[in-house]
Amino acid sequence: MDVIQALKERRSINFFDPERSIPDDTLKELLEIANLAPSSFNLQPWKVIAVKDRGRKKVLRRCAFDQPKVEEAPVVLIIVADPMGVEENRNAVIESNIELGYMKPEATESTLGMIQTLYGPPNSPQRKVFAVKNASLFAMSVMVAARGLGLETHPMDGFDEGAIKKEFGIPNDKIVPMIIAVGYMKPGVTLLPRAYRRKVEDFVRFE
């Protein structure tokens, strides 16, 4: 599918075919492709819980204001934004950057210093912005990649974040910016016309 068409025809789908599951290989491919999203200093501060089990989806549905699509979609991804992604991934990223020729070993200290300056200590407000923005770049990539694999999605933030953290063992310092239902559209469903968007001149200023 053409990339512009994929973006133009991507819609948030309310009706998934509950009879049609996603093959494991397809789900893995989806996550692998989405994981090519860029991130701050390539720190990739996101994690995913891919909920496929019927019983676990029931639990998730209860955390998500009883939205039927949470149970009807074959997979629901809990997107986890991790403010500790800095500490967790910086060594592997820097090591690989040196190996691939992106930076010289002697730049390690200044790179770590810049990361520290920009994102502050764990629990700082900058860390929250850092984690959420990057996890959302990943999330959008999931939704676009899905189109290329014949899948539909629906991002949701109508849920009780505390309940999801409790039920799915997510530590309290993490943020769940959204959950994404993934699956195949229910046959015979007709979509409403695309919802309201502002005109370019209403949200862009050219300088």
Next chain:
Amino acid sequence: MDVIQALKERRSINFFDPERSIPDDTLKELLEIANLAPSSFNLQPWKVIAVKDRGRKKVLRRCAFDQPKVEEAPVVLIIVADPMGVEENRNAVIESNIELGYMKPEATESTLGMIQTLYGPPNSPQRKVFAVKNASLFAMSVMVAARGLGLETHPMDGFDEGAIKKEFGIPNDKIVPMIIAVGYMKPGVTLLPRAYRRKVEDFVRFE
């Protein structure tokens, strides 16, 4: 261009052709397509300053730790996440939702109540997460749409946010999660191999 190929081949480009500008129509098309990104309750809490002017790019470069690509790329987009997107857009969104058949008029009050519950009052921490996540969905859509229009991008968060706000008249309650250089790749440049990514099993748990 195929959507999967677009995602797999998207790279953060350091070398833009400074001689090649983006036609106004193409830039507008890019922003229009990216603006189809989904958002919380379709509230679209993002704004963009598209910096094209040579002098203004010089100013922006000074705010961005003197990164040459800020001046070399023909356009740099300042992505603005707006916590006040709730108040600004909710009426237009609800009106259109009723018109298009997404909701009944009598659901207006409960919808507004749910928005209030989820995102809290202006200046609340939830509002920051709300604004940043949605603006980042838009930002990723810009980077993907660019590929379909033959353009390359580079998202940056190496900048002094306070300086950008001051120089570009962005009110202090807004957040600038990133700026994105957009343009054409400099001829003759060879990219390094793609940087490190974790394996699926390192960031996904299946349940």
